[in-house]
Amino acid sequence: MPSTELPQQMSARRIDRPVPLRERVYQAMQELIISRQLAPGQHLVESELAEMLGVSRQPIREALQLLNSEGWVDLRPGYGAFVHAPTEAEVDQLLVVRSALEAESARLAALNADTEGVARLRKLVAQGEAAVASDDIDGMVAANAELHRCVTELSGNQVLLDFVSQVDRRVRWYYTPIARHRGNKSWQEHARLIDAIEAGEADTAAKAMREHTERTRESYLEQRRENPEPDVAPVQVRSRRRRTAPRV
Amino acid sequence: MPSTELPQQMSARRIDRPVPLRERVYQAMQELIISRQLAPGQHLVESELAEMLGVSRQPIREALQLLNSEGWVDLRPGYGAFVHAPTEAEVDQLLVVRSALEAESARLAALNADTEGVARLRKLVAQGEAAVASDDIDGMVAANAELHRCVTELSGNQVLLDFVSQVDRRVRWYYTPIARHRGNKSWQEHARLIDAIEAGEADTAAKAMREHTERTRESYLEQRRENPEPDVAPVQVRSRRRRTAPRV
DNA sequence: ATACAGTATTCTGTATACATAAGTCGAGGT
DNA sequence: ACCTCGACTTATGTATACAGAATACTGTAT
Numbered sequence: 001m002p003s004t005e006l007p008q009q010m011s012a013r014r015i016d017r018p019v020p021l022r023e024r025v026y027q028a029m030q031e032l033i034i035s036r037q038l039a040p041g042q043h044l045v046e047s048e049l050a051e052m053l054g055v056s057r058q059p060i061r062e063a064l065q066l067l068n069s070e071g072w073v074d075l076r077p078g079y080g081a082f083v084h085a086p087t088e089a090e091v092d093q094l095l096v097v098r099s100a101l102e103a104e105s106a107r108l109a110a111l112n113a114d115t116e117g118v119a120r121l122r123k124l125v126a127q128g129e130a131a132v133a134s135d136d137i138d139g140m141v142a143a144n145a146e147l148h149r150c151v152t153e154l155s156g157n158q159v160l161l162d163f164v165s166q167v168d169r170r171v172r173w174y175y176t177p178i179a180r181h182r183g184n185k186s187w188q189e190h191a192r193l194i195d196a197i198e199a200g201e202a203d204t205a206a207k208a209m210r211e212h213t214e215r216t217r218e219s220y221l222e223q224r225r226e227n228p229e230p231d232v233a234p235v236q237v238r239s240r241r242r243r244t245a246p247r248v
Numbered sequence: 249m250p251s252t253e254l255p256q257q258m259s260a261r262r263i264d265r266p267v268p269l270r271e272r273v274y275q276a277m278q279e280l281i282i283s284r285q286l287a288p289g290q291h292l293v294e295s296e297l298a299e300m301l302g303v304s305r306q307p308i309r310e311a312l313q314l315l316n317s318e319g320w321v322d323l324r325p326g327y328g329a330f331v332h333a334p335t336e337a338e339v340d341q342l343l344v345v346r347s348a349l350e351a352e353s354a355r356l357a358a359l360n361a362d363t364e365g366v367a368r369l370r371k372l373v374a375q376g377e378a379a380v381a382s383d384d385i386d387g388m389v390a391a392n393a394e395l396h397r398c399v400t401e402l403s404g405n406q407v408l409l410d411f412v413s414q415v416d417r418r419v420r421w422y423y424t425p426i427a428r429h430r431g432n433k434s435w436q437e438h439a440r441l442i443d444a445i446e447a448g449e450a451d452t453a454a455k456a457m458r459e460h461t462e463r464t465r466e467s468y469l470e471q472r473r474e475n476p477e478p479d480v481a482p483v484q485v486r487s488r489r490r491r492t493a494p495r496v
Numbered sequence: 497a498t499a500c501a502g503t504a505t506t507c508t509g510t511a512t513a514c515a516t517a518a519g520t521c522g523a524g525g526t
Numbered sequence: 527a528c529c530t531c532g533a534c535t536t537a538t539g540t541a542t543a544c545a546g547a548a549t550a551c552t553g554t555a556t
Contacts, residue, residue, distance in 0.1 A: 019325065020325045020326070020508090020509065020510095021509075021510075022313075022509090023325070045536090045537070045538095046537075046538070047536095047537075047538095055510080055511090056510060056511045056512075057511085057512095057538090058306070058309075058509085058510060058511070058512095059509085059510070059511095061310060061538090061539095062309060062310060062313050065270075065310050065313040065314055065317075066313055066317055069313075069314055069317045069318065070317065077267065077268045077271070077538090077539090078268070078516095078517060078518060078537090078538065078539075079517095079518065079519085079537085079538075080518095080537065080538070090406070090407060093405045093406060093407040093408060094407045096352070096356070096405055096407075096408065097349070097352070097405070097407050097408050097411060100348055100349060100351075100352035100408075101345070101348060101349070103348075104344070104345070104348035108344070157341045157344055157345070158338070158341060159338060159341040159342045159344075159345050160341060160344065160345050160348075163345060163411070268538090268539065268540095269539075269540075270539090293506090293507070293508095294507075294508070295506095295507075295508095303540080303541090304540060304541045304542075305508095305541085305542095306539085306540060306541070306542095307539085307540070309508095309509090325508090325509090326507090326508065326509075326546095326547060326548060327507085327508075327547095327548065327549085328507070328508070328548095
Protein backbone atom coordinates (compact mmCIF):
# COMPACT_ATOMS: atom_id res chain seq x y z
CA MET A 1 0.00 0.00 0.00
CA PRO A 2 1.39 3.40 -0.92
CA SER A 3 2.50 5.72 1.76
CA THR A 4 0.77 9.06 2.02
CA GLU A 5 1.57 12.33 3.65
CA LEU A 6 -0.65 13.69 6.34
CA PRO A 7 -1.53 17.37 6.01
CA GLN A 8 0.90 19.24 8.18
CA GLN A 9 -1.49 21.85 9.38
CA MET A 10 -5.11 22.59 8.75
CA SER A 11 -6.26 26.00 7.66
CA ALA A 12 -8.79 27.68 9.89
CA ARG A 13 -7.38 26.69 13.21
CA ARG A 14 -6.34 28.37 16.37
CA ILE A 15 -2.74 29.33 16.29
CA ASP A 16 -0.13 26.93 17.55
CA ARG A 17 -2.69 24.38 18.59
CA PRO A 18 -1.32 21.02 17.62
CA VAL A 19 -4.03 19.52 15.46
CA PRO A 20 -4.89 16.07 16.75
CA LEU A 21 -3.87 13.27 14.51
CA ARG A 22 -7.44 12.09 14.22
CA GLU A 23 -8.37 15.27 12.41
CA ARG A 24 -5.46 15.07 10.06
CA VAL A 25 -6.32 11.45 9.42
CA TYR A 26 -9.95 12.37 8.86
CA GLN A 27 -8.96 15.03 6.39
CA ALA A 28 -6.47 12.80 4.62
CA MET A 29 -8.85 9.88 4.31
CA GLN A 30 -11.63 12.06 3.04
CA GLU A 31 -9.36 13.27 0.29
CA LEU A 32 -8.19 9.78 -0.49
CA ILE A 33 -11.80 8.77 -0.87
CA ILE A 34 -12.74 11.77 -2.98
CA SER A 35 -9.77 11.17 -5.23
CA ARG A 36 -10.75 7.52 -5.59
CA GLN A 37 -7.42 6.33 -4.20
CA LEU A 38 -9.63 4.52 -1.78
CA ALA A 39 -12.29 3.06 -4.02
CA PRO A 40 -15.95 2.62 -3.16
CA GLY A 41 -16.53 -0.75 -1.57
CA GLN A 42 -12.92 -1.17 -0.61
CA HIS A 43 -12.23 -2.77 2.71
CA LEU A 44 -10.24 -0.46 4.92
CA VAL A 45 -7.98 -2.40 7.22
CA GLU A 46 -7.07 -0.31 10.19
CA SER A 47 -3.54 -1.55 10.50
CA GLU A 48 -2.87 -0.89 6.83
CA LEU A 49 -4.23 2.62 7.08
CA ALA A 50 -2.17 3.15 10.19
CA GLU A 51 0.99 2.10 8.48
CA MET A 52 0.12 4.02 5.35
CA LEU A 53 -0.38 7.25 7.25
CA GLY A 54 2.33 6.62 9.78
CA VAL A 55 0.20 6.64 12.88
CA SER A 56 -1.22 4.07 15.25
CA ARG A 57 -4.61 2.47 14.97
CA GLN A 58 -6.29 4.66 17.54
CA PRO A 59 -6.45 7.91 15.56
CA ILE A 60 -7.51 5.84 12.58
CA ARG A 61 -10.42 4.40 14.50
CA GLU A 62 -11.53 7.80 15.70
CA ALA A 63 -11.38 9.20 12.21
CA LEU A 64 -13.39 6.25 10.96
CA GLN A 65 -16.12 7.09 13.43
CA LEU A 66 -16.43 10.55 11.94
CA LEU A 67 -16.25 9.34 8.38
CA ASN A 68 -18.94 6.83 9.17
CA SER A 69 -21.26 9.33 10.75
CA GLU A 70 -20.99 11.53 7.69
CA GLY A 71 -21.60 8.71 5.26
CA TRP A 72 -18.11 8.31 3.84
CA VAL A 73 -17.50 4.83 5.12
CA ASP A 74 -19.69 2.06 6.42
CA LEU A 75 -18.77 0.27 9.60
CA ARG A 76 -19.74 -3.31 10.09
CA PRO A 77 -19.20 -4.06 13.75
CA GLY A 78 -16.71 -6.80 14.24
CA TYR A 79 -15.93 -6.86 10.59
CA GLY A 80 -14.45 -3.62 9.45
CA ALA A 81 -14.77 -0.36 7.60
CA PHE A 82 -15.65 -0.06 3.94
CA VAL A 83 -15.61 2.92 1.67
CA HIS A 84 -19.21 3.78 1.13
CA ALA A 85 -20.48 2.91 -2.32
CA PRO A 86 -23.38 5.22 -3.07
CA THR A 87 -26.13 3.82 -5.21
CA GLU A 88 -27.83 5.91 -7.82
CA ALA A 89 -30.92 6.08 -5.66
CA GLU A 90 -28.92 7.42 -2.78
CA VAL A 91 -27.25 10.09 -4.86
CA ASP A 92 -30.62 11.18 -6.08
CA GLN A 93 -31.96 11.31 -2.57
CA LEU A 94 -29.01 13.28 -1.35
CA LEU A 95 -29.48 15.81 -4.10
CA VAL A 96 -33.10 16.17 -3.10
CA VAL A 97 -32.06 16.91 0.45
CA ARG A 98 -29.54 19.42 -0.75
CA SER A 99 -32.16 21.03 -2.88
CA ALA A 100 -34.48 21.48 0.07
CA LEU A 101 -31.77 22.85 2.33
CA GLU A 102 -30.44 25.24 -0.25
CA ALA A 103 -33.89 26.50 -1.09
CA GLU A 104 -34.33 27.31 2.57
CA SER A 105 -30.95 29.02 2.54
CA ALA A 106 -32.05 31.20 -0.33
CA ARG A 107 -35.29 32.06 1.39
CA LEU A 108 -33.51 33.17 4.52
CA ALA A 109 -30.81 34.94 2.58
CA ALA A 110 -33.47 37.01 0.89
CA LEU A 111 -34.74 38.02 4.29
CA ASN A 112 -31.37 38.65 5.86
CA ALA A 113 -28.83 39.68 3.30
CA ASP A 114 -27.52 43.21 3.45
CA THR A 115 -26.12 45.14 0.52
CA GLU A 116 -22.61 44.07 1.38
CA GLY A 117 -23.68 40.44 1.16
CA VAL A 118 -25.36 40.94 -2.16
CA ALA A 119 -22.20 42.57 -3.41
CA ARG A 120 -20.25 39.47 -2.47
CA LEU A 121 -22.68 37.36 -4.44
CA ARG A 122 -22.46 39.59 -7.47
CA LYS A 123 -18.71 39.43 -7.36
CA LEU A 124 -18.77 35.64 -7.29
CA VAL A 125 -21.11 35.58 -10.26
CA ALA A 126 -18.70 37.81 -12.12
CA GLN A 127 -15.87 35.46 -11.25
CA GLY A 128 -17.87 32.52 -12.45
CA GLU A 129 -18.78 34.17 -15.72
CA ALA A 130 -15.17 35.13 -16.26
CA ALA A 131 -14.17 31.53 -15.66
CA VAL A 132 -16.74 30.37 -18.18
CA ALA A 133 -15.51 32.91 -20.69
CA SER A 134 -11.93 31.76 -20.36
CA ASP A 135 -12.87 28.11 -20.21
CA ASP A 136 -11.37 27.77 -16.76
CA ILE A 137 -13.24 24.77 -15.50
CA ASP A 138 -11.67 24.57 -12.07
CA GLY A 139 -12.34 28.24 -11.53
CA MET A 140 -15.93 27.70 -12.58
CA VAL A 141 -16.45 24.90 -10.14
CA ALA A 142 -14.77 26.83 -7.36
CA ALA A 143 -16.83 29.95 -7.95
CA ASN A 144 -19.98 27.89 -8.03
CA ALA A 145 -19.20 26.18 -4.76
CA GLU A 146 -18.33 29.48 -3.13
CA LEU A 147 -21.46 31.11 -4.39
CA HIS A 148 -23.66 28.44 -2.92
CA ARG A 149 -21.79 28.57 0.31
CA CYS A 150 -22.10 32.32 0.38
CA VAL A 151 -25.86 32.15 0.00
CA THR A 152 -26.06 29.77 2.92
CA GLU A 153 -23.84 32.01 4.99
CA LEU A 154 -26.06 34.96 4.23
CA SER A 155 -28.99 33.00 5.58
CA GLY A 156 -27.53 33.73 8.99
CA ASN A 157 -28.35 30.22 10.10
CA GLN A 158 -25.23 28.51 11.35
CA VAL A 159 -26.90 25.16 11.87
CA LEU A 160 -28.16 25.23 8.33
CA LEU A 161 -24.66 26.04 7.15
CA ASP A 162 -23.31 23.02 8.97
CA PHE A 163 -25.81 20.71 7.38
CA VAL A 164 -25.44 22.12 3.91
CA SER A 165 -21.66 21.89 4.15
CA GLN A 166 -21.89 18.27 5.13
CA VAL A 167 -24.26 17.43 2.32
CA ASP A 168 -22.17 19.40 -0.09
CA ARG A 169 -19.00 17.52 0.57
CA ARG A 170 -20.74 14.26 -0.12
CA VAL A 171 -22.37 15.57 -3.24
CA ARG A 172 -19.07 16.84 -4.48
CA TRP A 173 -17.60 13.41 -3.95
CA TYR A 174 -20.27 11.70 -6.01
CA TYR A 175 -20.01 14.50 -8.44
CA THR A 176 -16.27 14.56 -8.93
CA PRO A 177 -15.85 12.42 -12.03
CA ILE A 178 -18.51 14.40 -13.82
CA ALA A 179 -18.82 18.02 -12.77
CA ARG A 180 -17.96 20.09 -15.81
CA HIS A 181 -21.08 20.88 -17.72
CA ARG A 182 -24.06 23.17 -17.78
CA GLY A 183 -21.76 26.16 -17.82
CA ASN A 184 -23.51 29.31 -19.01
CA LYS A 185 -27.05 28.37 -18.23
CA SER A 186 -26.18 27.86 -14.63
CA TRP A 187 -24.86 31.36 -14.22
CA GLN A 188 -27.94 32.93 -15.69
CA GLU A 189 -29.93 31.11 -13.07
CA HIS A 190 -27.58 32.39 -10.42
CA ALA A 191 -28.16 35.94 -11.52
CA ARG A 192 -31.90 35.56 -11.21
CA LEU A 193 -31.49 34.04 -7.79
CA ILE A 194 -29.45 36.97 -6.59
CA ASP A 195 -31.93 39.44 -7.97
CA ALA A 196 -34.55 37.85 -5.80
CA ILE A 197 -32.30 37.89 -2.76
CA GLU A 198 -31.48 41.52 -3.31
CA ALA A 199 -35.15 42.37 -3.65
CA GLY A 200 -35.89 40.51 -0.47
CA GLU A 201 -38.38 38.27 -2.21
CA ALA A 202 -38.07 35.16 -0.09
CA ASP A 203 -40.42 32.90 -1.99
CA THR A 204 -39.02 33.87 -5.34
CA ALA A 205 -35.48 33.26 -4.15
CA ALA A 206 -36.41 29.88 -2.70
CA LYS A 207 -38.14 28.91 -5.90
CA ALA A 208 -35.23 30.05 -8.03
CA MET A 209 -32.79 28.07 -5.94
CA ARG A 210 -34.97 25.02 -6.00
CA GLU A 211 -35.33 25.11 -9.75
CA HIS A 212 -31.63 25.65 -10.08
CA THR A 213 -30.66 22.73 -7.90
CA GLU A 214 -33.33 20.55 -9.45
CA ARG A 215 -31.90 21.20 -12.86
CA THR A 216 -28.43 20.43 -11.57
CA ARG A 217 -29.77 17.22 -10.16
CA GLU A 218 -31.38 16.15 -13.38
CA SER A 219 -28.29 16.97 -15.31
CA TYR A 220 -26.24 15.01 -12.83
CA LEU A 221 -28.38 11.93 -13.05
CA GLU A 222 -28.38 12.13 -16.80
CA GLN A 223 -24.62 12.37 -16.90
CA ARG A 224 -24.29 9.52 -14.53
CA ARG A 225 -26.43 7.33 -16.68
CA GLU A 226 -24.28 8.05 -19.69
CA ASN A 227 -21.16 7.58 -17.65
CA PRO A 228 -21.84 4.75 -15.23
CA GLU A 229 -18.47 4.86 -13.59
CA PRO A 230 -19.24 4.91 -9.87
CA ASP A 231 -20.54 1.82 -8.17
CA VAL A 232 -18.16 -0.37 -10.06
CA ALA A 233 -16.89 -2.17 -7.02
CA PRO A 234 -20.27 -2.81 -5.51
CA VAL A 235 -19.99 -5.91 -3.45
CA GLN A 236 -16.28 -6.42 -3.30
CA VAL A 237 -16.36 -7.92 0.09
CA ARG A 238 -12.83 -8.22 1.08
CA SER A 239 -9.46 -7.53 -0.40
CA ARG A 240 -7.81 -10.39 1.33
CA ARG A 241 -4.46 -10.94 -0.07
CA ARG A 242 -2.58 -14.19 -0.04
CA ARG A 243 -3.00 -16.33 3.02
CA THR A 244 0.62 -16.91 3.59
CA ALA A 245 3.38 -14.42 3.07
CA PRO A 246 5.24 -14.91 -0.20
CA ARG A 247 8.48 -16.71 0.49
CA VAL A 248 11.56 -15.57 -1.32
CA MET B 249 -19.74 10.14 40.17
CA PRO B 250 -22.68 7.78 40.11
CA SER B 251 -22.35 4.50 38.36
CA THR B 252 -24.65 3.80 35.46
CA GLU B 253 -25.72 0.69 33.63
CA LEU B 254 -24.95 0.29 29.98
CA PRO B 255 -27.84 -0.90 27.82
CA GLN B 256 -27.46 -4.62 27.51
CA GLN B 257 -28.62 -4.89 23.95
CA MET B 258 -29.86 -2.46 21.39
CA SER B 259 -33.11 -2.96 19.59
CA ALA B 260 -32.94 -3.09 15.82
CA ARG B 261 -29.79 -5.09 15.48
CA ARG B 262 -28.65 -8.16 13.68
CA ILE B 263 -29.10 -11.18 15.80
CA ASP B 264 -26.29 -12.43 17.96
CA ARG B 265 -24.01 -9.61 16.92
CA PRO B 266 -22.26 -8.38 20.00
CA VAL B 267 -22.91 -4.66 19.98
CA PRO B 268 -19.62 -2.81 20.32
CA LEU B 269 -19.14 -0.97 23.54
CA ARG B 270 -18.75 2.31 21.71
CA GLU B 271 -22.35 2.09 20.54
CA ARG B 272 -23.66 1.23 23.94
CA VAL B 273 -21.62 4.07 25.37
CA TYR B 274 -22.94 6.41 22.69
CA GLN B 275 -26.49 5.41 23.48
CA ALA B 276 -25.97 5.66 27.21
CA MET B 277 -24.33 9.04 27.06
CA GLN B 278 -26.96 10.43 24.76
CA GLU B 279 -29.58 9.44 27.28
CA LEU B 280 -27.57 10.86 30.15
CA ILE B 281 -27.41 14.13 28.26
CA ILE B 282 -31.07 14.15 27.35
CA SER B 283 -32.03 13.40 30.92
CA ARG B 284 -29.78 16.22 32.13
CA GLN B 285 -27.73 13.88 34.27
CA LEU B 286 -24.90 15.30 32.27
CA ALA B 287 -25.67 18.99 32.28
CA PRO B 288 -25.01 21.41 29.45
CA GLY B 289 -21.57 22.91 29.74
CA GLN B 290 -20.32 20.14 31.96
CA HIS B 291 -16.79 18.99 31.41
CA LEU B 292 -16.71 15.33 30.54
CA VAL B 293 -13.57 13.73 31.83
CA GLU B 294 -12.86 10.60 29.91
CA SER B 295 -11.53 8.63 32.81
CA GLU B 296 -14.53 9.49 34.93
CA LEU B 297 -16.92 8.44 32.20
CA ALA B 298 -14.93 5.27 31.75
CA GLU B 299 -15.18 4.39 35.39
CA MET B 300 -18.81 5.40 35.54
CA LEU B 301 -19.75 3.15 32.66
CA GLY B 302 -17.33 0.40 33.52
CA VAL B 303 -15.29 0.47 30.34
CA SER B 304 -11.93 1.76 29.29
CA ARG B 305 -11.26 5.13 27.80
CA GLN B 306 -11.09 3.95 24.23
CA PRO B 307 -14.79 3.25 23.65
CA ILE B 308 -15.52 6.49 25.46
CA ARG B 309 -13.38 8.42 23.05
CA GLU B 310 -15.00 6.83 20.04
CA ALA B 311 -18.44 7.58 21.37
CA LEU B 312 -17.40 11.15 21.98
CA GLN B 313 -16.46 11.49 18.34
CA LEU B 314 -19.96 10.53 17.33
CA LEU B 315 -21.59 12.70 19.92
CA ASN B 316 -19.50 15.59 18.76
CA SER B 317 -20.32 15.14 15.11
CA GLU B 318 -24.00 15.18 15.93
CA GLY B 319 -23.78 18.24 18.10
CA TRP B 320 -24.24 16.66 21.51
CA VAL B 321 -20.84 17.51 22.86
CA ASP B 322 -18.13 19.95 21.90
CA LEU B 323 -14.55 18.80 21.67
CA ARG B 324 -11.78 21.21 22.37
CA PRO B 325 -8.61 19.55 21.13
CA GLY B 326 -6.14 19.05 23.88
CA TYR B 327 -8.63 20.19 26.44
CA GLY B 328 -11.58 17.93 26.60
CA ALA B 329 -15.21 17.25 25.86
CA PHE B 330 -18.08 19.38 27.06
CA VAL B 331 -21.78 18.79 26.95
CA HIS B 332 -23.03 21.12 24.31
CA ALA B 333 -24.98 24.07 25.67
CA PRO B 334 -27.37 25.19 22.98
CA THR B 335 -28.14 28.86 22.84
CA GLU B 336 -31.58 30.12 22.08
CA ALA B 337 -30.43 31.22 18.64
CA GLU B 338 -29.18 27.76 17.89
CA VAL B 339 -32.38 26.09 18.96
CA ASP B 340 -34.26 28.44 16.73
CA GLN B 341 -31.99 27.70 13.83
CA LEU B 342 -32.28 23.99 14.35
CA LEU B 343 -36.05 24.24 14.34
CA VAL B 344 -35.87 26.13 11.07
CA VAL B 345 -33.81 23.35 9.55
CA ARG B 346 -36.23 20.77 10.81
CA SER B 347 -39.07 22.75 9.38
CA ALA B 348 -37.49 22.78 5.96
CA LEU B 349 -36.65 19.09 6.02
CA GLU B 350 -40.05 18.04 7.24
CA ALA B 351 -41.79 20.19 4.67
CA GLU B 352 -39.80 18.38 2.02
CA SER B 353 -40.78 15.09 3.64
CA ALA B 354 -44.42 16.00 3.39
CA ARG B 355 -44.06 17.04 -0.21
CA LEU B 356 -42.49 13.74 -1.16
CA ALA B 357 -44.90 11.78 0.96
CA ALA B 358 -47.76 13.32 -0.96
CA LEU B 359 -46.16 12.10 -4.15
CA ASN B 360 -45.25 8.66 -2.90
CA ALA B 361 -47.59 7.48 -0.21
CA ASP B 362 -49.85 4.57 -1.01
CA THR B 363 -53.18 3.89 0.66
CA GLU B 364 -51.55 1.61 3.18
CA GLY B 365 -49.22 4.41 4.22
CA VAL B 366 -52.05 6.87 4.58
CA ALA B 367 -53.85 4.32 6.74
CA ARG B 368 -50.85 4.20 9.06
CA LEU B 369 -50.93 7.97 9.35
CA ARG B 370 -54.63 8.00 10.11
CA LYS B 371 -54.15 5.39 12.77
CA LEU B 372 -51.45 7.46 14.44
CA VAL B 373 -53.67 10.50 14.41
CA ALA B 374 -56.37 8.44 16.08
CA GLN B 375 -53.90 7.32 18.70
CA GLY B 376 -52.82 10.88 19.30
CA GLU B 377 -56.35 12.14 19.65
CA ALA B 378 -57.14 9.33 22.03
CA ALA B 379 -54.11 10.28 24.09
CA VAL B 380 -55.26 13.89 24.16
CA ALA B 381 -58.73 12.84 25.20
CA SER B 382 -57.43 10.77 28.08
CA ASP B 383 -54.81 13.34 29.03
CA ASP B 384 -52.04 10.85 28.38
CA ILE B 385 -49.18 13.22 27.78
CA ASP B 386 -46.51 10.64 27.13
CA GLY B 387 -48.75 8.88 24.68
CA MET B 388 -49.38 12.17 22.95
CA VAL B 389 -45.73 12.93 22.59
CA ALA B 390 -44.98 9.44 21.37
CA ALA B 391 -47.77 9.47 18.80
CA ASN B 392 -46.61 12.83 17.57
CA ALA B 393 -43.03 11.69 17.15
CA GLU B 394 -44.14 8.54 15.36
CA LEU B 395 -46.40 10.46 13.08
CA HIS B 396 -43.66 12.79 11.97
CA ARG B 397 -41.30 9.91 11.50
CA CYS B 398 -43.92 8.06 9.50
CA VAL B 399 -44.37 10.98 7.14
CA THR B 400 -40.66 11.06 6.52
CA GLU B 401 -40.59 7.33 5.95
CA LEU B 402 -43.37 7.66 3.42
CA SER B 403 -41.28 10.16 1.54
CA GLY B 404 -39.29 7.16 0.41
CA ASN B 405 -36.08 9.11 0.83
CA GLN B 406 -33.76 7.27 3.15
CA VAL B 407 -31.16 10.01 3.23
CA LEU B 408 -33.79 12.49 4.23
CA LEU B 409 -34.93 10.14 6.95
CA ASP B 410 -31.41 9.97 8.34
CA PHE B 411 -31.10 13.72 8.48
CA VAL B 412 -34.51 14.29 9.96
CA SER B 413 -33.89 11.65 12.61
CA GLN B 414 -30.66 13.31 13.58
CA VAL B 415 -32.25 16.73 13.80
CA ASP B 416 -35.17 15.31 15.68
CA ARG B 417 -33.12 13.78 18.43
CA ARG B 418 -31.45 17.08 19.05
CA VAL B 419 -34.70 18.96 18.98
CA ARG B 420 -36.21 16.53 21.39
CA TRP B 421 -33.32 17.10 23.72
CA TYR B 422 -33.80 20.86 23.74
CA TYR B 423 -37.47 20.26 23.95
CA THR B 424 -37.57 17.78 26.79
CA PRO B 425 -38.26 19.99 29.77
CA ILE B 426 -41.11 21.67 27.95
CA ALA B 427 -42.96 19.53 25.43
CA ARG B 428 -46.50 19.16 26.74
CA HIS B 429 -48.69 21.81 25.24
CA ARG B 430 -50.51 22.77 22.09
CA GLY B 431 -52.45 19.54 22.36
CA ASN B 432 -55.62 19.62 20.32
CA LYS B 433 -54.71 22.27 17.85
CA SER B 434 -51.73 20.26 16.77
CA TRP B 435 -53.81 17.24 15.87
CA GLN B 436 -56.18 19.24 13.76
CA GLU B 437 -53.20 20.43 11.79
CA HIS B 438 -52.04 16.85 11.42
CA ALA B 439 -55.37 15.85 9.96
CA ARG B 440 -55.16 18.55 7.35
CA LEU B 441 -51.65 17.51 6.48
CA ILE B 442 -52.70 13.94 5.94
CA ASP B 443 -55.62 14.99 3.79
CA ALA B 444 -53.17 16.71 1.49
CA ILE B 445 -50.87 13.69 1.44
CA GLU B 446 -53.75 11.40 0.62
CA ALA B 447 -54.88 13.70 -2.17
CA GLY B 448 -51.37 13.74 -3.54
CA GLU B 449 -51.21 17.51 -3.33
CA ALA B 450 -47.52 18.01 -2.83
CA ASP B 451 -47.44 21.75 -2.41
CA THR B 452 -50.38 21.78 -0.05
CA ALA B 453 -48.82 19.07 2.06
CA ALA B 454 -45.51 20.88 2.19
CA LYS B 455 -47.22 24.10 3.14
CA ALA B 456 -49.29 22.41 5.82
CA MET B 457 -46.24 20.81 7.33
CA ARG B 458 -44.30 24.01 7.23
CA GLU B 459 -47.03 25.94 8.94
CA HIS B 460 -47.37 23.20 11.48
CA THR B 461 -43.70 23.08 12.35
CA GLU B 462 -43.47 26.86 12.29
CA ARG B 463 -46.21 27.06 14.83
CA THR B 464 -44.53 24.44 16.94
CA ARG B 465 -41.35 26.44 16.73
CA GLU B 466 -42.99 29.65 17.82
CA SER B 467 -44.68 27.92 20.66
CA TYR B 468 -41.42 26.37 21.68
CA LEU B 469 -39.55 29.64 21.71
CA GLU B 470 -42.32 31.25 23.65
CA GLN B 471 -42.28 28.52 26.25
CA ARG B 472 -38.56 28.72 26.50
CA ARG B 473 -38.68 32.41 27.16
CA GLU B 474 -41.13 31.88 29.98
CA ASN B 475 -39.10 29.01 31.29
CA PRO B 476 -35.46 29.87 30.79
CA GLU B 477 -34.12 26.68 32.25
CA PRO B 478 -31.65 25.43 29.66
CA ASP B 479 -28.36 27.25 29.33
CA VAL B 480 -28.02 27.57 33.05
CA ALA B 481 -24.48 26.32 33.12
CA PRO B 482 -23.25 28.34 30.21
CA VAL B 483 -19.59 28.87 30.75
CA GLN B 484 -18.81 26.46 33.52
CA VAL B 485 -15.36 25.78 32.31
CA ARG B 486 -14.09 22.99 34.40
CA SER B 487 -15.26 20.95 37.31
CA ARG B 488 -11.84 20.55 38.79
CA ARG B 489 -12.05 19.09 42.18
CA ARG B 490 -9.51 19.46 44.90
CA ARG B 491 -5.87 19.52 43.96
CA THR B 492 -4.72 17.07 46.51
CA ALA B 493 -6.60 14.04 47.66
CA PRO B 494 -8.36 14.57 51.00
CA ARG B 495 -6.33 12.91 53.72
CA VAL B 496 -8.12 10.98 56.40
C1' DA C 497 -3.62 43.99 47.23
C1' DT C 498 -2.45 42.78 42.72
C1' DA C 499 0.19 41.04 39.07
C1' DC C 500 3.42 37.87 37.38
C1' DA C 501 6.01 33.82 36.95
C1' DG C 502 7.10 29.28 38.11
C1' DT C 503 5.48 24.82 39.48
C1' DA C 504 2.56 21.03 39.89
C1' DT C 505 -1.22 18.32 38.45
C1' DT C 506 -4.55 16.63 35.66
C1' DC C 507 -6.15 15.38 31.55
C1' DT C 508 -5.81 14.41 26.80
C1' DG C 509 -3.33 12.34 22.77
C1' DT C 510 -1.06 8.44 21.20
C1' DA C 511 1.08 3.99 21.03
C1' DT C 512 1.43 -0.78 22.23
C1' DA C 513 -0.35 -5.26 23.59
C1' DC C 514 -3.72 -8.76 24.25
C1' DA C 515 -8.29 -11.19 23.80
C1' DT C 516 -12.02 -12.43 21.01
C1' DA C 517 -15.02 -12.86 17.22
C1' DA C 518 -15.47 -13.17 12.27
C1' DG C 519 -14.19 -15.16 8.08
C1' DT C 520 -11.49 -18.15 5.08
C1' DC C 521 -9.48 -22.17 3.53
C1' DG C 522 -8.96 -27.01 3.36
C1' DA C 523 -9.98 -31.72 4.32
C1' DG C 524 -13.03 -35.24 4.58
C1' DG C 525 -17.31 -37.39 3.90
C1' DT C 526 -21.59 -38.17 1.19
C1' DA D 527 -18.50 -32.89 -7.68
C1' DC D 528 -20.69 -30.73 -3.88
C1' DC D 529 -21.55 -29.85 0.69
C1' DT D 530 -20.28 -29.76 5.65
C1' DC D 531 -17.40 -29.41 9.48
C1' DG D 532 -13.32 -27.91 11.62
C1' DA D 533 -9.03 -25.46 12.44
C1' DC D 534 -6.44 -21.47 11.25
C1' DT D 535 -5.71 -16.85 10.10
C1' DT D 536 -6.76 -12.17 10.39
C1' DA D 537 -8.75 -8.03 11.88
C1' DT D 538 -11.38 -5.85 15.10
C1' DG D 539 -12.58 -4.67 20.02
C1' DT D 540 -10.74 -3.42 24.24
C1' DA D 541 -7.52 -2.45 27.85
C1' DT D 542 -3.31 -0.58 29.65
C1' DA D 543 0.67 2.43 29.69
C1' DC D 544 3.26 6.41 28.67
C1' DA D 545 4.41 11.14 26.90
C1' DG D 546 3.13 15.76 26.48
C1' DA D 547 0.10 19.75 26.55
C1' DA D 548 -2.97 22.69 28.91
C1' DT D 549 -4.50 24.66 32.91
C1' DA D 550 -4.85 25.92 37.73
C1' DC D 551 -2.54 26.89 41.71
C1' DT D 552 0.84 29.05 44.67
C1' DG D 553 4.37 31.82 46.02
C1' DT D 554 6.86 35.93 45.57
C1' DA D 555 7.82 40.53 44.27
C1' DT D 556 6.16 45.10 43.41
